[in-house]
Amino acid sequence: GAVVSQHPSWVICKSGTSVKIECRSLDFQATTMFWYRQFPKQSLMLMATSNEGSKATYEQGVEKDKFLINHASLTLSTLTVTSAHPEDSSFYICSARPLGEAWVHYGYTFGSGTRLTVV
Amino acid sequence: SQQGEEDPQALSIQEGENATMNCSYKTSINNLQWYRQNSGRGLVHLILIRSNEREKHSGRLRVTLDTSKKSSSLLITASRAADTASYFCATAAGPGTASKLTFGTGTRLQVTL
Numbered sequence: 001g002a003v004v005s006q007h008p009s010w011v012i013c014k015s016g017t018s019v020k021i022e023c024r025s026l027d028f029q030a031t032t033m034f035w036y037r038q039f040p041k042q043s044l045m046l047m048a049t050s051n052e053g054s055k056a057t058y059e060q061g062v063e064k065d066k067f068l069i070n071h072a073s074l075t076l077s078t079l080t081v082t083s084a085h086p087e088d089s090s091f092y093i094c095s096a097r098p099l100g101e102a103w104v105h106y107g108y109t110f111g112s113g114t115r116l117t118v119v
Numbered sequence: 120s121q122q123g124e125e126d127p128q129a130l131s132i133q134e135g136e137n138a139t140m141n142c143s144y145k146t147s148i149n150n151l152q153w154y155r156q157n158s159g160r161g162l163v164h165l166i167l168i169r170s171n172e173r174e175k176h177s178g179r180l181r182v183t184l185d186t187s188k189k190s191s192s193l194l195i196t197a198s199r200a201a202d203t204a205s206y207f208c209a210t211a212a213g214p215g216t217a218s219k220l221t222f223g224t225g226t227r228l229q230v231t232l
Contacts, residue, residue: 006161034219043122043207044162044222093161095220107152107164108209108220115159 002028002098006111013084013118021079021114023094029074030096035067038091038113050077084118091115123208123223131229138195140226142208143188149214151184153193156205156225165193165206198230 003026013019023033031052036044048069049057056069066088068080077096081088094111097103123144132138144151150169154162168175168184168191175182181194191208205227209220 036222041227043225045122046219046221049219091159095162097218104167104169107154107167109164110154110162112161113159 002026002096002102002106002109004030004094004096004109004111006094006114008114009112010115011117013116015085015118016083018080018082019084019116021081021092021094021116023077023079023096023111025075025096025098025109028096028098030077030098031074032096033071033077034095034108035069035077035079036093036095038093040091044093047079052077081116084116086118089116089118122221123210125206125208125223125226127226128224129227129229131231132198134198134200134230134232136198138198138202138228138230140193140206140208140228142191142193142223144191144208144210144221144223145189146210146212148186148210148212149218150211151182151191152209152211152220153180153182153191154207154209154222156207158205162207195228198228200230200232203228203230 005024007022033050035047047062050069050071052071058064071077093113097108152167153165166177179196184191207225208223211218
């Protein structure tokens with residue numbers, strides 16, 4: 001089945017620094033990837049839709065200058081949390097859906113998530 | 120918020136019992152999916168049901184969909200301790216690859232021996 005690799009799995013950074021999270025589709029091409037944020041014991045909230053070769057589409061209330069998304073190739077999307085602050089500490093997850101009909105059986109494919117802690 | 124609601128928020132059962140989780144959503148959908156998440160991990164797809172389907176089975180899982188009530192249920196039969204996880208429903212408004220998923224609030228299932 002389709003695999004999405006997300007890296008790093010966890011990161012601790014100092015307040016004011018920037019952190020980049022990578023999401024790679026390993027065995028399929030993803031023209032669209034999705035970035036979610038999840039707080040402890042809560043659901044996933046969509047932050048933005050990453051589109052290959054074009055600007056990302058951000059959900060209402062998500063600061064695009066704070067959360068920079070780059071989707072430079074059909075297999076890689078990156079999320080950069082700029083000037084991170086403690087309130088940005090969260091679990092970030094990416095997702096993609098392969099082309100074709102396999103998704104009907106396998107659904108969307110999710111990365112394993114990145115635990116970001118800003119100190 | 121367009122996020123769906125799930126109930127119960129938490130469910131504790133003994134191994135061998137059945138677990139039922141319910142999901143309600145707000146807008147028209149193309150399909151509804153159920154995912155499982157172990158603590159601190161990514162999501163694993165369980166089952167997908169299309170808007171023109173009413174019931175679907177996969178192993179010990181049974182999903183129903185009532186589009187008139189905008190609701191779905193997930194039944195896990197003969198539960199096992201390994202089923203302990205959070206379960207989320209997610210809806211997609213369209214069939215395309217750019218169709219984003221909107222997640223429900225989730226149900227935390229605890230299966231004890």
